[in-house]
Amino acid sequence: MTTTSTAEQTPPGESDAPSQKHIMLLFIGLMITMLLAALNQTVLSTALPTIVGDLNGVDHMTWVITSYILASTIVMPVYGRISDLLGRKPVILAAIVMFMAGSVVGALAGNIVWLIVGRVIQGLGGGGLIILSQAAIADVVSPRERGKYMGFMGAVFAFASVAGPLLGGWLTEGPGWRWAFWINLPLGALAIAATIAFMKLPKPQHETRPKLDYLGMVVLGTATTALVLMCTWGGHTYSWGSPIIIALGVASAVLAVAFVFVERRASIPIIPMKLFSNRNFSLVTFAALMVGIAMFGALGYMPTYIQMVTGVDATIAGLYMIPMMGGLLVTSIISGQIVSRTGRYKLFPLAGAVVIGIGLGLISSLKVDSPVWLMCIYLAVFGIGLGLIMQILTLIVQNEFPGAMVGTATAATNYFRQVGATLGSAIVGSIFTSRLVSLLSERLGSAASGGGSSSNSLTPEKVATMPDAIRIPVIESYNEALLPIFLFIVPLAAVALIVLLFVDEHPLSTKVRGATEAEALGEGQVMPEPFEFRDRSAQDTLSAAGATTTSSGSSTSPKADD
Numbered sequence: 001m002t003t004t005s006t007a008e009q010t011p012p013g014e015s016d017a018p019s020q021k022h023i024m025l026l027f028i029g030l031m032i033t034m035l036l037a038a039l040n041q042t043v044l045s046t047a048l049p050t051i052v053g054d055l056n057g058v059d060h061m062t063w064v065i066t067s068y069i070l071a072s073t074i075v076m077p078v079y080g081r082i083s084d085l086l087g088r089k090p091v092i093l094a095a096i097v098m099f100m101a102g103s104v105v106g107a108l109a110g111n112i113v114w115l116i117v118g119r120v121i122q123g124l125g126g127g128g129l130i131i132l133s134q135a136a137i138a139d140v141v142s143p144r145e146r147g148k149y150m151g152f153m154g155a156v157f158a159f160a161s162v163a164g165p166l167l168g169g170w171l172t173e174g175p176g177w178r179w180a181f182w183i184n185l186p187l188g189a190l191a192i193a194a195t196i197a198f199m200k201l202p203k204p205q206h207e208t209r210p211k212l213d214y215l216g217m218v219v220l221g222t223a224t225t226a227l228v229l230m231c232t233w234g235g236h237t238y239s240w241g242s243p244i245i246i247a248l249g250v251a252s253a254v255l256a257v258a259f260v261f262v263e264r265r266a267s268i269p270i271i272p273m274k275l276f277s278n279r280n281f282s283l284v285t286f287a288a289l290m291v292g293i294a295m296f297g298a299l300g301y302m303p304t305y306i307q308m309v310t311g312v313d314a315t316i317a318g319l320y321m322i323p324m325m326g327g328l329l330v331t332s333i334i335s336g337q338i339v340s341r342t343g344r345y346k347l348f349p350l351a352g353a354v355v356i357g358i359g360l361g362l363i364s365s366l367k368v369d370s371p372v373w374l375m376c377i378y379l380a381v382f383g384i385g386l387g388l389i390m391q392i393l394t395l396i397v398q399n400e401f402p403g404a405m406v407g408t409a410t411a412a413t414n415y416f417r418q419v420g421a422t423l424g425s426a427i428v429g430s431i432f433t434s435r436l437v438s439l440l441s442e443r444l445g446s447a448a449s450g451g452g453s454s455s456n457s458l459t460p461e462k463v464a465t466m467p468d469a470i471r472i473p474v475i476e477s478y479n480e481a482l483l484p485i486f487l488f489i490v491p492l493a494a495v496a497l498i499v500l501l502f503v504d505e506h507p508l509s510t511k512v513r514g515a516t517e518a519e520a521l522g523e524g525q526v527m528p529e530p531f532e533f534r535d536r537s538a539q540d541t542l543s544a545a546g547a548t549t550t551s552s553g554s555s556t557s558p559k560a561d562d
Helices: 020-040 048-054 058-086 088-108 112-140 143-173 184-198 214-233 243-265 273-277 279-299 302-310 314-320 322-342 347-364 372-399 403-444 460-465 468-501 515-520 538-545
Strands: 202-204 558-560
Touching: 020 088, 020 112, 020 143, 020 184, 048 058, 058 088, 058 112, 058 214, 058 403, 088 112, 088 184, 112 143, 112 372, 112 403, 143 314, 143 322, 143 372, 214 243, 214 403, 243 273, 273 279, 273 403, 279 347, 279 372, 279 403, 279 468, 302 314, 302 372, 302 468, 314 322, 314 372, 322 347, 322 372, 347 372, 347 468, 372 403, 403 468, 460 468
Parallel strands: none
Antiparallel strands: 202 558
């Protein structure tokens, strides 16, 4: 049995801390990686109608989006756990390469089936790009300093949300929609070069090869697939009461229970159940789920609403979203800077939840004749709330765990946030569709189908050319069907606020908490599981554990991830 003393080990980032220049170069590379993933989520929004039209696949349009969401959601926890076991560098390189391979398949697709295949491959790579970038920064930057970096990471999403639709529209009208995929190759090459050159991160070493939780991966993937398909198909492809949707719901619930059972028995679980014994992790993850539902439930339909009600094209609608993204960008950066300067963070997510609720309430009050500038102000308020809360939640989670668990914890929180996004989009979409059909039928009756205003065939172009006798009832129905739903989402922000009130504001560490600290906190596993080590010092926990020895007789030590 091999026993290691904490006094003999030097955690990475203390005696051999990377220089500020090295951190900045690494950060730039990670920003490129995140931009790669963030742009991919938005660049197809304006190009999609043209893409499915060229490939004769309009009836499979939803799968172009769903396939990516499904694949990326499934692999998020897997990437986080494997990167904790094997190191960030090889895993993030594999994710980038896989994402680029999917881009090539999508660019060369001759039919809708191959496009969907390409999107699945992209999702398998893209699911790791964001969480691995967040975890990599945690490996070299202390939680106290990490706030300002997380703020700029939030700004990447704000930029991509505006630039993506504009870029997609420009490429579609210019070089062609296939360049929406080809553009990922130079960005991916830059990300690979930066990763190879600047990513020198601690890598745990094992005397025996870690045993991956393959059964947990399969059960989690199957459960997530059932849940995403239920949310995506429910109310659209199938009614919520159909046997298929009910079967998917039952399957997702049963598999979720099975997953908990499997993870409790696994030696190195994908999502360790002991994560949830950490109070802050559980509270923040639940709040992230609520915010995900609210955020994507609102954002998913606002661009289409703007086009329908104002009569502008997709590009202009994207420009109208700039105030919201501007609010997110500014508050994300400013809050990150303040957190790094003061070490205090709890106030920001609390304020963010309040502002998100206010923003949703304001947006729900918009009318058909409301001026555009007022809509932009309300969207900006909503964006300010998102900027105050999104990245800070990730920082809180990372501050709770040592380096060897940061990837796992970050991935788990992002996974539940992504599930929330799927639920939000599905719930809002289902309610909106049923309300719209009812209102159109009530206001237009037989003229609804005769005037070409069936909810299945409504497009901004068609609505703009309708006579006022039909056009005005249509846009009024659209307004009354969608915006009041945002008021119903406000309680989710209130729930997030209440939950976050119980978060304990632990001091942000000024040191990088390396893998060696995790070993000291181990409970007889090759890679340790956290157990309330935030409530007592590492030395106390070490004493409780008895020794820094693994049951297999192996020890871990950091090594540069070259």
